[in-house]
Amino acid sequence: MGYQTTAAKMNTIFADLSKDYLIYAPKRYVGDGTFVHIDTIRYGEITDLSEIEFAEKSNYSFKEVLLPISETLFYFTENEMKEADAPKKGAIVFLRSCDLHGLKRMDTIYLENGAVDTYYKRLRDNTKFILMGCESSFENCFCVSMGTQTSDDYDAYLKVTGETVLVDSHWDALDAALAGATPASVIPDSVTANETVVTIPETVPQTLFDDPFWEDYGNRCIACGRCNFVCPTCTCFTMQDIFYTDNGKAGERRRVWASCHIDGYTDMAGGHAFRNDKGQRMRFKVLHKVNDYKRRFGTHMCIGCGRCDDVCPEYISFANCINKLNTLVNDTAKEEN
Amino acid sequence: MAELNPYIPFLSEITEVIKHTEIEYTFRMTYTGDVKPGQFFEVSLPKFGEAPISVSGIGDGTVDLTIRKVGKVTDEIFENYVGDTLFLRGPYGNGFDIENYKGKEILLVAGGTGLSPVKGIVDYFSAHPDDCKSFTLLVGFKSPKDMLFKKDFEEWEKNIKVVLTVDYPDDDYSGNCGLVTHYIPELLVKDLKEAVGIVVGPPVMMKCVISDLLAKGFFEENLWISQERKMCCGIGKCGHCKIDDTYICLDGPVFNYTKGKFLKD
Numbered sequence: 185m186g187y188q189t190t191a192a193k194m195n196t197i198f199a200d201l202s203k204d205y206l207i208y209a210p211k212r213y214v215g216d217g218t219f220v221h222i223d224t225i226r227y228g229e230i231t232d233l234s235e236i237e238f239a240e241k242s243n244y245s246f247k248e249v250l251l252p253i254s255e256t257l258f259y260f261t262e263n264e265m266k267e268a269d270a271p272k273k274g275a276i277v278f279l280r281s282c283d284l285h286g287l288k289r290m291d292t293i294y295l296e297n298g299a300v301d302t303y304y305k306r307l308r309d310n311t312k313f314i315l316m317g318c319e320s321s322f323e324n325c326f327c328v329s330m331g332t333q334t335s336d337d338y339d340a341y342l343k344v345t346g347e348t349v350l351v352d353s354h355w356d357a358l359d360a361a362l363a364g365a366t367p368a369s370v371i372p373d374s375v376t377a378n379e380t381v382v383t384i385p386e387t388v389p390q391t392l393f394d395d396p397f398w399e400d401y402g403n404r405c406i407a408c409g410r411c412n413f414v415c416p417t418c419t420c421f422t423m424q425d426i427f428y429t430d431n432g433k434a435g436e437r438r439r440v441w442a443s444c445h446i447d448g449y450t451d452m453a454g455g456h457a458f459r460n461d462k463g464q465r466m467r468f469k470v471l472h473k474v475n476d477y478k479r480r481f482g483t484h485m486c487i488g489c490g491r492c493d494d495v496c497p498e499y500i501s502f503a504n505c506i507n508k509l510n511t512l513v514n515d516t517a518k519e520e521n
Numbered sequence: 522m523a524e525l526n527p528y529i530p531f532l533s534e535i536t537e538v539i540k541h542t543e544i545e546y547t548f549r550m551t552y553t554g555d556v557k558p559g560q561f562f563e564v565s566l567p568k569f570g571e572a573p574i575s576v577s578g579i580g581d582g583t584v585d586l587t588i589r590k591v592g593k594v595t596d597e598i599f600e601n602y603v604g605d606t607l608f609l610r611g612p613y614g615n616g617f618d619i620e621n622y623k624g625k626e627i628l629l630v631a632g633g634t635g636l637s638p639v640k641g642i643v644d645y646f647s648a649h650p651d652d653c654k655s656f657t658l659l660v661g662f663k664s665p666k667d668m669l670f671k672k673d674f675e676e677w678e679k680n681i682k683v684v685l686t687v688d689y690p691d692d693d694y695s696g697n698c699g700l701v702t703h704y705i706p707e708l709l710v711k712d713l714k715e716a717v718g719i720v721v722g723p724p725v726m727m728k729c730v731i732s733d734l735l736a737k738g739f740f741e742e743n744l745w746i747s748q749e750r751k752m753c754c755g756i757g758k759c760g761h762c763k764i765d766d767t768y769i770c771l772d773g774p775v776f777n778y779t780k781g782k783f784l785k786d
Contacts, residue, residue, distance in 0.1 A: 257528050260567040263606070265529055298757030298771050302526040393785055420760030423753045427568045435568050437528075439753070442760065449761060450786070452751050453572060453592025456724070458786035468786075476766035 186370035187351045187362045191233050194342070194349045197361045201276065202231065205312065208249050209278035210242035211235055217243075227277075233344055236278055241322040243494065245416035246279045250290060250307050254424075254440045257303060261434040267302075268436070274310030278342070280318055281374060282325070285332035285487045286416030287313065292481050293419050312339040312355060317373030324490030326380040326503050332487045334374045341372045380490065382506045384474045385513035393467060397512050401505070402463025404498045409443030411492035411502070417473070417485045420444065444469055470505055527756050530565040530608035536583060538602060541669040544590040545634065546599065547577060550607065552584045557616030558641025559747050559775045562586060563755050565608035569597045573752045575774070576612060577637035577670075578644060584612075587637040587669065613755035614774050617719070617745070619645055623652050625717045625743075626710060630659045630701055630730045632722025636669055638747050638774070639721050644673070647680045654715060656681040657708060661701040661726070664689045684708075701726065705733045713738045721747045731778065744778035 198207055209230045217224040225237050226244040256268040279287075294304035315338035318327075327333040341352040352370040353359050412418040420442040427435030442449060445465045450458040459465050477485035492502045537549040561575040564586060572594040578585030590599045598607065619642065627646065631639055646656045658677060662668045664687050677683050684704050686697035697704065701722075710716045718734045720727050727746055734744060750769045753759035762769035764784045776784065 263532060265567070265608075267526055267529060293758060297768070299527040301756075301758055302528065390783065390785055419758070421753065422759065422761070423571055425566075425568050425570045432568075437567065437570075439759075442753075444760070450751050452749065453595060454589065455591075456749075458750075464786075471765070472763070480766040 185353050185359050185362075186368045187353065187365040188368040188370075189349050189351060189362060189365040191344060191347050191349050193365070194344075194351070195232055197358070198233070198276075199231070200361065201357070205274045205276045206271070207231070207276045207278075208246065209236040210316075212237045212240075233342075233349070236316075236344075238316060238344060241280075241325070241489070241491070241494070243491065244414050245286060245489070245491065246277050246283055247286070247290065247416050247419070249275050249277050250287075250304060250311065251294075251419060251421075251441075254438050255303060256436045256438050259434070259436045270306045270310075274312070275307065276312045276314060278314045278316050280316050280489075281335040281372070282327045282330075282332045282487045282489045283416050284313060284315060284335040284337055285330075286489070288337075288483075289417040289477075289485055289487070290419055297481075313337075314339060315341040315372055317341065317343055318375050319373045321375045321378040322490070324380055324493040324501075324503065325375075325378045326382050326488040326490060328375065328378050328488075329380075329382040329384075330484060330486055330488035333376070334372070338372075341370065343370070343373065378488075380503050382488070382503050383510045384484065384506055385510045388471055388475050388509065388513055389516070392509075392512065392516060393464075395512065397509070398461075398463035398467045400463070401466035401500060402461050404500055405445065405462040405466055406498060407445050407447060407462050407465065408497060409446040410495045410497065411469070411500075412443035412445060413441060414491040414495045416489060416491075417487060418443070420449075444472075466500075466505070470502065470509065473502075474506055527610070528754070530563070530571075530610045532606050533609045534606050535602055539585075539672075541587070541671065542667055544599075545587060545667075545669055546590075546602075547585050547587045547670075548598075548602065548607065549578075549580065549583050549585050550609065551582060552609070553582050554612075556584055556612045557618065558645075559638045560612040560614045560616035561638075561755070561774065562609045562611035563613070563752070564588070564594065564598065565610060566594050566597050567608065569594045571610070571753070573613075573755060573770075575638035575747075576616075577640045579641050585640075587634065587640075589634055611755060613770055615772065617642055617747075617775050621745070622646070622717055622719070624654065625715050626654045626712065627656045627717050627719070628659065628708060628710070628734070629657070629719045630705075630722070630734075631720075632661050632701060632726040633663065633667065634669065635722035635726070635747075636660055639719055640670060640673070642719065643677060643681070647677045650680045654711070657684065658682065659684045659686075659701050659704055659708070661686045661688065661722075663687065665691055665694045700729075702729050702733050705730065705737065708737075710737065710739075713740065713743075717743045717745065719745045731782075741778045741782070744781075746776055746778060746781045747774045748776065748781070748784065749774065 339355040421439040473486035539547040577587040750762035
């Protein structure tokens with residue numbers, strides 16, 4: 185149901201909802217960026233709509249709400265283990281259409297691929313998603329190529345213009361709170377074209393896994409893993425046990441974000457490791473995003489947010505890589521014919 | 522009802538410890554439930570972490586886990602196992618299906634600790650030799666002091682053909698020497714259509730043995746391998762074991778070679 189209301193009214197509603205929900209949205213952290221006088225936009229708790237950064241793309245995705253960077257799974261003392269408590273409150277997350285598609289990728293891994301993940305599910309079940317529209321494309325976005333520029337899968341859509349707020353609600357509690365607001369026809373803003381366009385090769389033959397094409401990335405990539413950490417669809421983790429210095433018998437098991445670009449990702453006890461070459465790690469990641477994930481689950485993993493291209497300190501462009509790979513695949517096919 | 526939390530391990534008692542070498546022991550653990558050779562458990566040691574360990578034997582109410590002391594978790598297991606317990610999660614993975622091998626000429630080639638995940642198969646056919654046409658076990662260890670399951674070999678030799686070799690013999694050793702591939706040409710296969718090859722060991726060893734078996738005329742669909750990768754969860758979440766569109770923990774670790782040959786890290 186669509187409504188027109190005011191920012192003041194919405195803030196009252198969110199204040200009320202905050203009794204049961206923590207509200208997360210992209211916020212501008214002034215001067216917190218990597219370089220001097222550079223801001224960073226990342227997710228944080230908000231209490232007022234004015235805190236939300238609508239005008240720019242967030243540098244990090246919302247994924248840390250559902251998959252914390254470091255998450256305690258359980259506490260242990262000698263032979264007893266206790267599952268870590270779930271947060272008492274649910275969450276409301278403001279995010280864009282591409283990220284909402286990213287959520288589906290996370291659901292696929294954490295709810296469908298093998299056993300249901302207890303920790304993900306308990307957060308996911310209590311999270312509401314509020315769509316932020318995109319009036320125009322940001323730099324490096326290629327959502328249109330990935331088909332993620334629109335989504336109906338939201339609990340609400342919100343557009344704030346000064347004091348006026350347009351809402352499209354799929355959420356009963358919000359409909360109830362907005363009863364009496366002016367009905368309106370609200371269609372989420374979305375882009376229809378991006379400056380960056382990618383063409384994904386239908387299949388990438390395994391013979392190209394060792395192609396010199398990847399060596400360029402091997403020379404440039406510094407294996408920092410930033411592309412993985414900003415990506416809303418990268419969901420890997422590593423287990424980590426810690427124990428308390430005051431009581432060595434007690435501690436906790438955590439999972440922390442992992443990156444397939446960073447050394448150690450495949451290391452096994454005894455010394456075996458795979459993909460020691462950084463170019464091969466790039467190949468592994470790229471083909472996961474736009475090749476093998478689709479073969480397993482039916483959709484591409486990449487949602488075209490372009491954050492990996494925004495963040496790379498070596499200016500490696502994932503979008504360019506896909507396009508160049510497409511050319512390579514086509515050229516190779518031609519040569520074989 | 523809420524689904525069971527798959528990350529919380531259960532306590533299992535160590536009923537027996539069999540020492541093979543200084544760094545390889547078999548821990549016989551209490552476990553009741555379905556389990557197949559080639560499946561694995563995440564052995565969990567609070568404070569130190571978890572390690573995926575394959576099932577090396579299945580008993581009545583027990584499973585054997587042959588553990589090599591090569592890392593943070595396994596070092597600690599060796600230090601502190603005395604009369605104790607370990608936490609386990611699992612079993613995970615597909616494991617070997619004995620039914621696939623019944624009535625066949627079986628050639629099982631294992632390298633070092635690669636024998637652990639297939640030991641359940643050897644145990645089965647050694648106990649039921651009539652369930653297959655023939656069974657040949659070809660195993661290589663680095664040196665005589667690296668030999669595992671010595672007692673079991675004595676039993677197996679009574680029922681099946683065993684070829685045991687070491688890469689580096691010492692002065693007291695009098696058996697076969699050299700790599701396992703050295704012994705493949707002399708193995709006789711009566712009917713290649715009915716012959717299955719099971720190959721588990723270090724990556725290079727598997728590659729060479731498979732290549733030799735194919736050259737010998739084995740059919741790809743009759744070859745089976747088991748893969749080993751880093752795994753933090755065992756349930757398709759952590760991502761470390763993924764190769765292409767395959768999760769070793771969910772779809773493997775056991776693969777028919779028609780699928781296994783496409784696994785490129």
